[in-house]
Every structure is written in C-alpha cells, then in structure tokens.
Amino acid sequence: MNKTKLSIALALTMSISMLTACGGDSTTSTSLTTTGNALLGSAFKGPIDGATVRVVDATGNILASGGSNQGKFALADFDLPADTNAVFIETQGGEYTDEATGEVVSPASTGLMTVFTAAELRTIISDRKVVALTPETTILAKLVQKMLASGKSGSNAIADAKQIIQAQLIDDTNPAVGVSGDTLFLIGDLGAAIPSDQSETLARNRAISYSFEANSLNLSPAQVFDLIEKRATDLEDGILDGRENGAATILLTDKDGIDKKLDEIDQKARYGLARSRLLNNTIERLSNGRISDSEREGLAQLGFDADYFNQLNNNNQASENNTETWLAATNLPAFNRLSILSDEDGDPNNNAATYTLTATPDVNVAINAPGDSWLTPMMRYNGSQLPPVIKAKRGDFMTLHLVNDLPVATSIHWHGFKIPGDQDGGPDFPVAAGNSKTYSFSMLQPAAPLWFHPHPDMKTGEQVYKGLAGVFLLEDEISQQLESNKQLPAGNYDIPVLIQDRRFKDEVNGIRELAYMDREMDSDGMLGDEILINGSVLPKLDVETRQYRFRVYNASNARTYDLALSDGARFKVVGTDGGLLSQPVEADHIVLGAGERAEIVIDFGPHTVGDKVMLISRAFNGSPMMGMMGGINSRSMNGGGMNGGGMYSNGVSSAGMVNGMRMDIMRFDIATQAADDVTLYTALPANAEINAQRLTEADASKTRNFVMSMSMDHMNGGGMTFVINGKTFDMNRIDEIINLAEGDTEIWSIQNMSPMAHPFHAHAIQWQVLDRNGRPATGTDLGWKDTVLVQPGETVRIIGRFDPAVNRGDYMYHCHILEHEDAGMMGFFSIH
Known part of the structure; x- marks a missing residue:
C-alpha cells in the first residue's frame, strides 16, 4: 500500500x-490560520x-x-x-x-x-x-x-x-x-x-x-x-x-x-x-x-429578493395607517344584499324546488367604489347584477336547469354537495354553447353554506373570474330549530358575504373591462387589485347593536384571506364549509383559502351608535414566489395609480396587493341601538351529524396519498407546472378507484411539497380533518370540510365516508386556485 x-x-x-x-x-467569529x-x-x-x-x-x-x-x-x-x-x-x-x-x-x-x-x-x-x-x-x-x-x-x-x-x-x-x-x-x-x-x-x-x-x-x-x-x-x-x-x-x-x-x-x-x-x-x-x-x-x-419583502412590509404598514382614513370616510358605497331566487314550482311546502340558471355573457355590471363607479361587462346567471342565492331544505329534491348562452362550453359544479357523479357538474360533463342541461338530485346533508360555479376543463378560472358563481344556503331541522329558539341570528341578521378580487383595465367611456391573465405571474394564481364584497369595493353595512351571522365565502380565484376586525375584537365561528360546528369557536381571526367558507357571528352589542369597525385581512406570508428575483415586474409592487389599479382596498397602489398583503375588506357602521334577543347556542344536539358521525383513524379502510408540487416547465417556455402525485390532469385517465365493497371510509393524506399554499378541494362528500403535521384537529378544523388549505411543507389528513346510496360515478379532486386547476393540478377519482 x-x-x-x-x-x-x-x-x-x-x-x-x-x-x-x-x-x-x-x-462570534475568530480567524483561521494554517x-x-x-x-x-x-x-x-x-x-x-x-x-x-x-x-x-x-x-x-x-x-x-x-x-x-x-x-x-x-x-x-x-x-x-x-x-x-x-x-x-x-x-x-x-x-x-x-x-x-x-x-x-x-x-x-x-x-x-x-x-x-x-x-x-x-x-x-x-x-x-x-x-x-x-x-x-x-x-x-x-x-x-x-x-x-x-x-x-x-x-x-x-x-x-x-x-x-x-x-x-x-x-x-x-x-x-x-x-x-x-x-x-x-x-x-x-x-x-x-x-x-x-x-x-x-x-x-x-x-x-x-x-x-x-x-x-x-x-x-x-x-x-x-x-x-x-x-x-x-x-x-x-x-x-x-x-x-x-x-x-x-x-x-x-x-x-x-x-x-x-x-x-x-x-x-x-x-x-x-x-x-x-x-x-x-x-x-x-x-x-x-x-x-x-x-x-x-x-x-x-433568488429571493429581501428588498421585495421590505417594501411589502412598508405597504402593509401603509394599509394599516390608511384604515383610519377609511373608518372616517363618508363616500363608501352601500353594502349589497344578495337576492334570493324564487322557486319556479310555486309550492314552498312540497320538498321540491326548480330553478333556471342561464349563463349570460356581456352583462354590464355596475361596480361601486368609494367616490367612484363604473360599468364592467361580466358573465352572470340570469343576467342579474349580482350573484344569485338559492335556499333549500334538507330532503328537498332539486331540479336545476342550466341554459348556456355563452359562446363556449360551461357547466355548473355544485361545490360541497353530496350528490351522484353524473350530477356533480365537473369537466367530464360539459354543456356546449347554446345547449342546456338539467341537474336533478336530493339534498341529503346537513345545513351548510354551499355554492355553485362553472367547472369546464381549462376554463374554470376564467368563467368564475368573469362573474359566474352563486350562493346555495341549505337548511335542516337543527338549523331551523336554532333560529326559531333565538340561538342563531336569522332573517335580516343572517347575511351572505361573497369576497372576490378582480383586476380592471383602464376606464374607456365609463367602461372598465376585466383584465384576466395579462401579467407574467397570473398563471401562478389570478390576483385582483380590487376586493369586491357582494359586487362593491369597500362597502359599508349599517348594523344594530346585536349579533349578526355572516356566511363568508372566499369566492376568489386564488387569494387567501386572514379575516379579522380592525379593533381586535373576538367573534364566534359557528360553521365551516359543510355545516355548523358542534360548538362555536371563539377567534380573533380566521384564514380562508380560495373556495373555503365560514359562518361567523359578530356581536356589535359592546359598541355604541356612531362607532365604526373595519373587517380586514391581516398580513401574512402568502406570496413567497413573488419574492423570487425576476418573477415580479415593475408593476408588481409599484405604479398603477387610480386607473391602472385601485386604491380602495388597502390605501396603497393596488399593484402591490399580492397574496397575503394586509387590506381593508368592508366597514360595519353601528347605526342603531337595539335589544339582542339571540343567545348563541353552546352545543349542537347529539344527533347532529358532526357529532353522531365523528370519524376516527380506526374507521378507515384505506389511506391514499396526494402530493401537490410545482416545477419549472423547461420544455414549454419556462413557466410553472402544477401537479398532484407527479401528474397533470388527463380527462381519459382515472387516477383513483374507490371500491365501496372494500370499505366506504378513507383517509386522504394531502401533502404540499411546493413553496406556496394550496387549497385542496375534493368533490363528492364533506370531510373531517384528522390532523395537521400529526397534530390532532382543533377549533374550526373540527367542522365539515370540502376544501382544506395546505401550507408549504404541511401534511393535512382528512377522513371521509362515502355513501353507497349517493356516491357513484366519477368526481374530481384538485387545487382550488383555479388557474392551478386549469393548468392540470387536478385528478379523477371513481366510486364503484
């Protein structure tokens, strides 16, 4: 040797x-000498x-x-x-x-x-x-x-x-x-x-x-x-x-x-x-x-630019400072209450309902903002100015006619519904331009803030962004009893709040068209520069000194919100995507990813007439990819102005409204002194499904793994690819087969290997969260969920039970950042 x-x-x-x-x-450092x-x-x-x-x-x-x-x-x-x-x-x-x-x-x-x-x-x-x-x-x-x-x-x-x-x-x-x-x-x-x-x-x-x-x-x-x-x-x-x-x-x-x-x-x-x-x-x-x-x-x-984050922090501080201005402002538009559609069969007591939804293009929608207004051509159901609301009761048989007057194919996905696969409205059942389709199914699930929107292959994001979405409020005996017993706010004190961000082009002759996918980073998730609340920018709602129930929908394409009150007051969360919580959860904020919903009860009783409170979205780390050098153009944080981008929602240039930026959402004006006759419930009855059907890991017959990831597509121009389990969506491929004869209860482990959060949505049923990174579910995670926000590096395990009487056919699972879904971050599962 x-x-x-x-x-x-x-x-x-x-x-x-x-x-x-x-x-x-x-x-402490010392020198090295050799x-x-x-x-x-x-x-x-x-x-x-x-x-x-x-x-x-x-x-x-x-x-x-x-x-x-x-x-x-x-x-x-x-x-x-x-x-x-x-x-x-x-x-x-x-x-x-x-x-x-x-x-x-x-x-x-x-x-x-x-x-x-x-x-x-x-x-x-x-x-x-x-x-x-x-x-x-x-x-x-x-x-x-x-x-x-x-x-x-x-x-x-x-x-x-x-x-x-x-x-x-x-x-x-x-x-x-x-x-x-x-x-x-x-x-x-x-x-x-x-x-x-x-x-x-x-x-x-x-x-x-x-x-x-x-x-x-x-x-x-x-x-x-x-x-x-x-x-x-x-x-x-x-x-x-x-x-x-x-x-x-x-x-x-x-x-x-x-x-x-x-x-x-x-x-x-x-x-x-x-x-x-x-x-x-x-x-x-x-x-x-x-x-x-x-x-x-x-x-x-x-490749991360620290100066970007410094500037973002400055913009967040400017937004916080500007909240005082908006609290004192006198030119905020009035809050729009969404209209409830009428049952076309004319009989409110027959446990059946019929509705027609006509998808209509180029409806000139009036957008009101602080001290400003304009018209924007949008897609709408039935040509209405605002998204519609359908109300139904558990057990109702629904007949829903879709008439497609768009020049392209569409569909209606019934988001959060437990219905057969052929009625689910996914991309496998498109409705061609000029055609129609009737969806028929029974409502066999608890009271919940459900919703509906298009789901055509590769065009979901565009059609939702351009205005097609609606609210579906489902009631059941338990929710009705709570309302009649004055244990939940009801009637005028039960208000749907639809949050959608949009970006508008410069005004021409009083018209501001929507801008969609016109910036380099838009494929990573379409972020608007104005926050529309029931169709208006930064509206104000006059409230009484009592409790209100707000059904909050994150109907944005990609944006996540961390909702809180500007005075730091706490509120009660009483419901999630699929129904009421067994017990109200007290919170000072709630995070909603795209597609998620929450029912919150805010008590304005401690306030006096004349007080004003802002609903805000708190700052959080929501756009790490935007901090990558070269991934942000000159308008991403600066410029824009009143015409190139709004100034209303956060008080700084709207081009800086990246995901996670602090912003003002809407204002509550305490206008009337009133006695509150509601004593909020403390626990649902034992027979409520969220109690009677609480699932544990031992109930599951199978565990499936879903890994969400991103990579650079060097073969096609260097953009991002978004995949689940390494695959992009293929209409001709079934990714998961569920054989109910082998067990009807499964655990799905959702893992996020990408540098950004993804809201994972699974069709067919409502799920329960088991744990996050091994920590058992608590708080609002104890409610029914059809969409779960999964943070970078996080594993969320959900458990669900498929109903053999209802769940048959093909369904989707996908990221509910709609541009990711359209780019292929989606898969098929088939239930037999």
Whole structure:
C-alpha cells in the first residue's frame, strides 16, 4: 500500500451562521490560520461542537483523530492509503442545537460521516478545501461501507452511492422551484458565516430538514440519527421503499415507543415536505424582519429578493395607517344584499324546488367604489347584477336547469354537495354553447353554506373570474330549530358575504373591462387589485347593536384571506364549509383559502351608535414566489395609480396587493341601538351529524396519498407546472378507484411539497380533518370540510365516508386556485 505522509501545523478558529428555522445572529467569529497542508472539515447538523473526529480506513484503522469546535475541525499527521481506497471521516459525541425544536442534542456514540477515495482526499487537502459532513453524506458513507463488504472497489462504491442518494433523496425535492444546484454536497464549509453559493444554501437546507422530518415522524431530536441509519439500510438495494433489500419492512420506533412501518410512508415526499416547511419558515421570518444575515444571504442565493419583502412590509404598514382614513370616510358605497331566487314550482311546502340558471355573457355590471363607479361587462346567471342565492331544505329534491348562452362550453359544479357523479357538474360533463342541461338530485346533508360555479376543463378560472358563481344556503331541522329558539341570528341578521378580487383595465367611456391573465405571474394564481364584497369595493353595512351571522365565502380565484376586525375584537365561528360546528369557536381571526367558507357571528352589542369597525385581512406570508428575483415586474409592487389599479382596498397602489398583503375588506357602521334577543347556542344536539358521525383513524379502510408540487416547465417556455402525485390532469385517465365493497371510509393524506399554499378541494362528500403535521384537529378544523388549505411543507389528513346510496360515478379532486386547476393540478377519482 502506498502511503503519503501529511504533516500539518495549524491553528483553527471559525464563525458559524446558518439558514435555520430558529433564526438568530451570527456567532462570534475568530480567524483561521494554517501553515502547510491541512484536512479541514465542517460537521453540520447544525454545527456539532465538541465532537470527536476521526479519519478511518476501509478496514477500521484510525488514521487520525481530533475534535470539533462549533462544527469545524482540522486533523493532522496521518497517512493515507492507495489512491482508489475509501477513506471515512466521522464524528462521535459532541452536541448541537436541534433546529426544529431548539433542544440541545448530544449524539453520544453516534454522529456524522463522509467518505472519499484517498486520491480525492489528497486533492482536497492540497487545494485547502473543506469537507462537509451532513446527514446525506452520512448515508453515503454507510452505503459505501456496505458496498465495500460486497466486494466493490472504493471508487466504484462511492460513485454508485452518490447516484443512489441523488436520485432517491435529492431529485425532485427542491423547495426553491427553478433554482439549480440541488446536488449532493461533499466539499464546502457549511459552517461559514455566509453561504458561498446556492449549492451551499441548498445543502444547508437539506441538512437542517432532517430535524424537521424527524419531528414530523414524532421522533425525539436525538432520533434523527436513527432515521439516518434506517434510511441507509433502506437504500442498500438502491430504492427508497421502506424495505430492507426489498423484503422485510423497516421499522422506526418513535419517541412514544410506537413502531412506524417505513414501507407505508412516502419517505421522499416527507423529506421534500420538511424542506419546504423549513424554507417557508425562513421566508416567513424574512417577511417579518426576524432573520439573520446568513439566512438573508442564503435566500438571496436562492433568488429571493429581501428588498421585495421590505417594501411589502412598508405597504402593509401603509394599509394599516390608511384604515383610519377609511373608518372616517363618508363616500363608501352601500353594502349589497344578495337576492334570493324564487322557486319556479310555486309550492314552498312540497320538498321540491326548480330553478333556471342561464349563463349570460356581456352583462354590464355596475361596480361601486368609494367616490367612484363604473360599468364592467361580466358573465352572470340570469343576467342579474349580482350573484344569485338559492335556499333549500334538507330532503328537498332539486331540479336545476342550466341554459348556456355563452359562446363556449360551461357547466355548473355544485361545490360541497353530496350528490351522484353524473350530477356533480365537473369537466367530464360539459354543456356546449347554446345547449342546456338539467341537474336533478336530493339534498341529503346537513345545513351548510354551499355554492355553485362553472367547472369546464381549462376554463374554470376564467368563467368564475368573469362573474359566474352563486350562493346555495341549505337548511335542516337543527338549523331551523336554532333560529326559531333565538340561538342563531336569522332573517335580516343572517347575511351572505361573497369576497372576490378582480383586476380592471383602464376606464374607456365609463367602461372598465376585466383584465384576466395579462401579467407574467397570473398563471401562478389570478390576483385582483380590487376586493369586491357582494359586487362593491369597500362597502359599508349599517348594523344594530346585536349579533349578526355572516356566511363568508372566499369566492376568489386564488387569494387567501386572514379575516379579522380592525379593533381586535373576538367573534364566534359557528360553521365551516359543510355545516355548523358542534360548538362555536371563539377567534380573533380566521384564514380562508380560495373556495373555503365560514359562518361567523359578530356581536356589535359592546359598541355604541356612531362607532365604526373595519373587517380586514391581516398580513401574512402568502406570496413567497413573488419574492423570487425576476418573477415580479415593475408593476408588481409599484405604479398603477387610480386607473391602472385601485386604491380602495388597502390605501396603497393596488399593484402591490399580492397574496397575503394586509387590506381593508368592508366597514360595519353601528347605526342603531337595539335589544339582542339571540343567545348563541353552546352545543349542537347529539344527533347532529358532526357529532353522531365523528370519524376516527380506526374507521378507515384505506389511506391514499396526494402530493401537490410545482416545477419549472423547461420544455414549454419556462413557466410553472402544477401537479398532484407527479401528474397533470388527463380527462381519459382515472387516477383513483374507490371500491365501496372494500370499505366506504378513507383517509386522504394531502401533502404540499411546493413553496406556496394550496387549497385542496375534493368533490363528492364533506370531510373531517384528522390532523395537521400529526397534530390532532382543533377549533374550526373540527367542522365539515370540502376544501382544506395546505401550507408549504404541511401534511393535512382528512377522513371521509362515502355513501353507497349517493356516491357513484366519477368526481374530481384538485387545487382550488383555479388557474392551478386549469393548468392540470387536478385528478379523477371513481366510486364503484
């Protein structure tokens, strides 16, 4: 064996800062001085301090040893074997701070590893490079050890193991969509104060993400090394499938002593989720100004523009300051109450109802705004100025005629309804231009704020945006009893509120046409610059000093709202998408993604006549993609003016109204003193379905996984592709088949591997939320849901029971950002 003597004399100090979820400033830094050649390294999980560091050959002989200081180490006076032999570098013991929990971890007898051929290591030392020890290099080293034992040479084993880790772990998990450099990282100082490039930043993200993944698996922070060990065992056959050599299931015991079967977990998706969660956490702190210099530079390496978030914060502050102006303004338009359609059969007591909805183009709709008004040509049902309301009772048989007077195909999807697939109104049953269709079904579900809108293939977003949508209020005996017993506000005190954002072109002869998909970022989700509340911008509603029930619909194409009252007052949430909550939930805000609904009760009793309160949407991190350099044009945050974009909803240029920006929604003017005869219910009766049909994990016969992700479409102009389980929608493909003979209750695990939130909507039934990232559902998540907002890096599990008497045929599941749905973020499921 040829050996090379490397004599090293050095003094080593270092500075540490990293892109983490817990933030913080850079640690104290001292200078590094070396003479001669030195093997330098960084052990990063984050930085492991006080660990024993050893260089070991393939037979286990210790060639050199030393210690780590804040993750850095230097090793001297050791011999290397022949060039093709594998040489391992490993740490044991020491301690570091777990990034997901903030706990101090002492790995004891385990640690991190990496591996090189002796020739590679000589070059690294000669070039004064720094070797990196991370969870993925540890898996690499363990795989190489196994391959050496099977007879492979050191160089071949290292090459093969690199390919496995890249393909099975790293590829397709990059949370910074479109950013290159997400490759196995072996050489570089991950403990440096500032990352040198995007490859180093992504390597930090991957290393830290293991703590987040361990946390999501209910592992203690120290058990991250168990996860690394099991993953190495899993990958011995080159496939990440949760099985040892493709056979025996690999078990991972969590901190509560429960064994997890890794072959039942999509490990790559979970790893990708952890990476997205970490990145989103960092962006969140960037948007709040709570970020270290290292993290800021790391985000810059990934293409995020910190100045964008600074400007967004300034705009949010301007909006908050401007609320006082709008509270005092005298030129706000009056709130529009939506009209209820009349039953065409003329008999209100026959448990049946008939309605005709004619989809009409080019209806000149009057838009009223503070001190301004204009006409906008829109699509409308029955040529009306405002969206219609249909009211029905549980048990009613509905006959609904759609007449299509549009020049293109359309349909009506009955959103949130439990009805047969052929009546659901999805893209598989289009109604051609000039044709008509009759939908017939019985209402067999609890009272709920349902709605309806078009669902034609690839045109849903455009038709909804241009005005086709309606409210469907379903009652049942329980809701009627609560109203008659004065336990829910009713009549004039029960008000649907339809929130829709729209963007308008410049005015020409009193006409402002809608602008749709005319900006580069619109394909990521159509965001308007005016917020329409029942068809008006920033309206005011005169209220009495009593409780009101507002049925709030997020009928926007893409925007999420975080609704609150400007005075910080709390309110009661009494219902969600599919019905009343078992118990009202007190809250000071509620988040609604596109397609979600909530029933809230606001008590104006504590106010005096003359008071005014604004309904606002609070600022939140809603548009991380808009912070990507190059993904935002000059009008995205500035410019526009009164004609190029509105000034009403937030008091700053409307071009800055990105998703998550603070904005004013509508104003409540306390106008009349009145006695309140409503005592809000405290609990629904035991026979209410939300109580009697509460489902648990044990009720499910099957679990299905749905991974929502995004990527750059380099083949078609570089735009975004939006997929579920790696597939775009295909009208001729059934993605999931549900055989009711095998069980009628299923858990659907919705996982978001993208850098933006997605509202996931499933047709056919109402669902219950089991948990979010393993935490059991609480609060408003305990209600019936047909649409759930899934944050970046989040896993939401929902459970539902299909009714064999009703649920037959084909249905859709999709993102309810309608532009994503139209771009293919949708799938078919068929119930037999």
